[in-house]
Amino acid sequence: MASISSRRLSKELKELNTECPAGIKLVEASNFDKWILGIEVLGDSLYKGESFLLKFTFDPGYPISAPAVQFVVDSEHEAPLHPHVYSNGHICASILGDAWSPVLSVSAVCITLQSMLASCKKKERPEGNDRYVRFAPENPKKTKFLYDDDTV
Template sequence: LGNANYRIQKELHNFLNNPPINCTLDVHPSNIKIWIVTYKGLENTIYANEVYKIKIIFSNDYPLKPPTVYFLQKPPKHTHVYSNGDVCLSLLGDDYNPSLSISGLILSIISMLSSAKEKKLPIDNYTHADAKPGSSQNNFLYHDDKC
């Protein structure tokens, strides 16, 4: 307990052996706490064949605290993805649970993207557009109960 690296190694093993659909993973060569997930949009969605990169940064408090998760530029245009790359997802904020796996978290993001019917920025994008990505979700406005 308390050793983030042990949990991260377990998550890494699980992700590599059973990656979420259309995802590949690159781990920083000298820091196991920095991951880049490359996701290719699912067929029959508005993001079909589009490629996005999601950065995941684990803190020393992981899994007690959620990882920092955001899209690298250029993020998908989605009502729960800010133009700076931040993802407005309650699982990364108030609804985070330490038992949630990184694969499960990525699957939630894939589900969020796959269910979108239009490409549209969040209504409060202007409040995040210039912010450094990966900020705390404490001040996020959850626009609906879908994420």
């Protein structure tokens, strides 16, 4: 019998394969452990013409537990310069932590991150980026972020 997690991910994968939201592209989803999606901010923003990759890592508790989501950072990809995105790709966004809800989906997370980037007024790293990156756990879910009222 399929688990709740695999049934939910199967449903979401089918939806992404048939009707991906604008500016979002499924790049890799060969299993239910890790997916890679491309994200591009639409409209006129500081990130016009830029695209980024997001890595979603799912544990068996998904969708009750949030996926680990981070921007891909490697020799070909960088994390966007944004006050809530660390240079290692970790994202300080409440929907990936305390405000996670099982009604959220991979698409909803991507759309929220598109919106977060689109509303950015100044390209800069979060305060304490270098220190955070030096001591950060590999899995961003193991970080206990403090969220401001105006964060996503």
